[in-house]
Amino acid sequence: MQLMQYLYFYLIQKNMLNKFSIALLSVVVLFSCNNAAKQDEKNISNLTWQQTEAKAKGASLTMMMFQGDRKVNKYMNEYLVPLMKTQYGISLTIVPGQGKEIVSNLMSEKEAGKEKSEIDLCWINGETFFQLRQINALFGPYTDKLPNSKYVDYDNPIIKYDFQQEVKGFETPWGESFYYLIYDSSRVANPPVSMAEFETWWKANPGKFTFSTDFSGMTLLKSWLVELAGGMDGLDGPFNENKYKQYSAELWKWINANKKYFWKGGETFPSGITQVAQMYSNGELDFTTSFNDAEVDNKVGEGVFPVTSKAYILKAGSIHNTHYVGITTNSANKEAAMVVCNFLISPEAQVKKNDITLWGSRTVLAYDKLEKEWQDKFSALPKRKYGLDAGYIKSKAIKELAPEYMLRVFDDFRKNVIEK
Amino acid sequence: MKNKSSILSYFLLFIFAVLPLIAGLGYALLYSFGIVGALNTGFTLQHWKAAFADKAIITSFLYSGTIAGAALLLSVSLAMAAALRYYHLFKKGFISYLIYLPLAFPAMVGAFFIFQFLSKGGLLSRIFYQAGITSSMQQFPDWVNDKYGIGMVVTHLFLSFPFFLLLFVSLIETQRLKDFFQLSASLGASKKQTTFRIAIPVLLQKSFPNIILYFIFIFGAYEIPVLLGRSNPEVVSVMAVRKLQKFNLQDIPQGYVIAIVYTLFVLVFILILLKQKKLAYAN
Numbered sequence: 001m002q003l004m005q006y007l008y009f010y011l012i013q014k015n016m017l018n019k020f021s022i023a024l025l026s027v028v029v030l031f032s033c034n035n036a037a038k039q040d041e042k043n044i045s046n047l048t049w050q051q052t053e054a055k056a057k058g059a060s061l062t063m064m065m066f067q068g069d070r071k072v073n074k075y076m077n078e079y080l081v082p083l084m085k086t087q088y089g090i091s092l093t094i095v096p097g098q099g100k101e102i103v104s105n106l107m108s109e110k111e112a113g114k115e116k117s118e119i120d121l122c123w124i125n126g127e128t129f130f131q132l133r134q135i136n137a138l139f140g141p142y143t144d145k146l147p148n149s150k151y152v153d154y155d156n157p158i159i160k161y162d163f164q165q166e167v168k169g170f171e172t173p174w175g176e177s178f179y180y181l182i183y184d185s186s187r188v189a190n191p192p193v194s195m196a197e198f199e200t201w202w203k204a205n206p207g208k209f210t211f212s213t214d215f216s217g218m219t220l221l222k223s224w225l226v227e228l229a230g231g232m233d234g235l236d237g238p239f240n241e242n243k244y245k246q247y248s249a250e251l252w253k254w255i256n257a258n259k260k261y262f263w264k265g266g267e268t269f270p271s272g273i274t275q276v277a278q279m280y281s282n283g284e285l286d287f288t289t290s291f292n293d294a295e296v297d298n299k300v301g302e303g304v305f306p307v308t309s310k311a312y313i314l315k316a317g318s319i320h321n322t323h324y325v326g327i328t329t330n331s332a333n334k335e336a337a338m339v340v341c342n343f344l345i346s347p348e349a350q351v352k353k354n355d356i357t358l359w360g361s362r363t364v365l366a367y368d369k370l371e372k373e374w375q376d377k378f379s380a381l382p383k384r385k386y387g388l389d390a391g392y393i394k395s396k397a398i399k400e401l402a403p404e405y406m407l408r409v410f411d412d413f414r415k416n417v418i419e420k
Numbered sequence: 421m422k423n424k425s426s427i428l429s430y431f432l433l434f435i436f437a438v439l440p441l442i443a444g445l446g447y448a449l450l451y452s453f454g455i456v457g458a459l460n461t462g463f464t465l466q467h468w469k470a471a472f473a474d475k476a477i478i479t480s481f482l483y484s485g486t487i488a489g490a491a492l493l494l495s496v497s498l499a500m501a502a503a504l505r506y507y508h509l510f511k512k513g514f515i516s517y518l519i520y521l522p523l524a525f526p527a528m529v530g531a532f533f534i535f536q537f538l539s540k541g542g543l544l545s546r547i548f549y550q551a552g553i554t555s556s557m558q559q560f561p562d563w564v565n566d567k568y569g570i571g572m573v574v575t576h577l578f579l580s581f582p583f584f585l586l587l588f589v590s591l592i593e594t595q596r597l598k599d600f601f602q603l604s605a606s607l608g609a610s611k612k613q614t615t616f617r618i619a620i621p622v623l624l625q626k627s628f629p630n631i632i633l634y635f636i637f638i639f640g641a642y643e644i645p646v647l648l649g650r651s652n653p654e655v656v657s658v659m660a661v662r663k664l665q666k667f668n669l670q671d672i673p674q675g676y677v678i679a680i681v682y683t684l685f686v687l688v689f690i691l692i693l694l695k696q697k698k699l700a701y702a703n
Contacts, residue, residue, distance in 0.1 A: 049633060096662050098667040100666075103669070104664075107458050107669075110458050111457060111458055112455065131669055134459070135459065136670060190560045207558050213651055237451065264562060264565060264566075267650065268565050268650035268651045268652070269651050270565070271646060271647075271651070279539075283540035283541060283557065284539070284540050284541040284557055315530070401495065407668050410666065410668070411668070414651075414652075418651045418652045419476065
């Protein structure tokens with residue numbers, strides 16, 4: 001009986017112990033220095049592309065990425081994975097995990113001194129890139145070795161900088177995203193665009209607005225910071241402590257003065273964007289936000305969002321960023337990983353990715369660098385019904401701010417608003 | 421024979437419970453003092469100071485304890501009342517199977533179910549609206565992500581009630597309480613006296629370790645508060661995970677500080693409470 005109770009206690013504690021078991025494994029696996037990886041990098045840089053492809057044959061790769069979207073999963077599992085197998089002889093396995101999971105996995109491997117990573121490729125973005133570079137977990141530079149890089153305009157600031165950090169060939173651009181708001185035109189006649197308009201709208205419609213405490217909500221706060229800083233280029237460039245202090249103080253003051261008109265009186269905020277989207281679709285909220293260009297079309301198509309949903313952009317503009325694919329420093333199959341990356345930026349794969357019926361993410365390829373045949377294929381893709389005009393979006397593009405802004409906004413929003 | 425099995429049980433206990441705990445705790449300690457970890461640079465007290473500079477950690481412990489206490493108080497008293505009053509219903513037949521149903525719910529599903537049921541846009545709110553009790557969604561009371569943790573308490577209640585009900589029903593049987601009831605009645609005790617002098621003390625005493633363990637279980641729960649709780653105050657586990665997995669990698673050691681404090685708290689709690697009641701459950 002006593003033993004059972006102790007075991008029971010152990011199981012109850014499993015939440016904690018899982019972390020502890022990981023830690024235990026990390027201790028058990030001995031710390032060791034690996035020169036092998038360095039050797040690898042030298043060899044790779046000497047190979048021609050044919051040699052790289054030849055070496056990639058028969059390799060097995062694991063790619064960790066966001067798998068929370070049906071369309072994305074379909075693109076990967078029904079299109080990319082079989083094609084990699086038949087065309088290049090690469091067995092690609094997709095495992096779920098994003099942002100923090102990727103970082104904590106690679107960080108644990110590093111802390112345990114593991115020489116061969118369980119993850120070869122990962123879908124990364126801004127803050128994850130920043131963190132992975134911080135712990136030296138990304139292989140590179142390598143994008144100049146990819147033949148299909150000729151289609152990519154690496155000087156385009158939206159591609160060249162990932163959260164103001166120069167990519168420098170350490171990740172392959174995969175698709176472009178931008179931040180926008182979604183509202184229901186049957187409930188909101190004129191959606192608020194500027195901060196002054198938001199204030200008026202909140203006062204007239206209490207309880208119908210909020211944002212999440214995750215990446216999405218913090219991006220909204222950053223957009224307002226940009227507006228306070230005078231518009232689109234106001235916070236461009238490296239982190240500026242003085243500017244941040246000045247504008248963030250104004251922002252917190254403004255939010256604290258108005259949060260009583262937010263959902264639940266601004267006393268709590270939803271922890272994720274999914275919750276916000278869900279409350280938008282059941283009518284509890286009048287707005288949600290998105291980074292996925294095809295979101296409105298997809299969700300209206302699925303019957304989740306009302307057909308009167310519309311996308312729009314804030315006065316300050318729309319924060320743009322690119323999502324990338326990185327290769328891990330300790331990947332045992334870097335050649336094969338490079339072959340996959342090269343294919344991801346091929347016109348063929350990008351047309352499919354851009355197709356709204358398949359995925360609907362904007363391409364990273366420069367239209368004028370493409371051959372006529374591919375230009376036509378891109379032009380022939382079905383148009384977005386609910387989305388925004390591409391030219392308009394481009395004119396409103398704000399480059400992602402330096403990662404320090406995100407770090408500080410996360411902390412300070414908690415200190416100055418939530419805990420107030 | 422008895423000796424042999426007790427050696428085996430201590431061995432298993434060591435392998436499965438003590439060893440991982442010591443190793444994990446050791447690692448967390450090293451991490452929190454900056455000795456191991458990819459971004460740590462050497463021994464420092466800075467993470468401990470930073471974690472305690474913020475009152476949120478103390479609030480968080482008190483808040484987690486209050487939620488767990490409230491949920492258990494309701495769950496244990498309701499389950500005990502139901503077990504004593506409707507003992508026969510739960511012993512066999514359809515209801516005795518039905519009661520197992522919530523036990524099969526993972527916490528995450530339970531939390532989501534309650535969210536769908538009690539939120540302003542949820543099922544209950546819709547029923548109220550259709551019935552004309554509320555005229556808009558905003559009028560429906562705040563029962564999830566609310567100030568008093570109602571959503572969390574209800575979910576814990578929903579998940580733990582059947583556990584305690586089954587426990588009490590089986591205790592009534594194994595402790596032959598029905599015989600005691602008959603005996604006390606034949607000696608002239610009133611129904612109230614039988615309930616308060618015999619039934620409740622015996623059941624409480626026998627189930628005490630389970631109640632304590634369940635308290636710790638709710639105290640450390642993650643999924644339910646992450647979905648139904650508020651941004652502030654946060655329960656201990658939500659706070660620790662936020663620090664461990666946040667955007668800022670420099671906050672990870674603070675996450676370990678919270679994990680250590682939590683583990684020590686639980687261990688001390690268990691040792692003190694179970695030691696005092698050792699005689700009660702030794703048999």
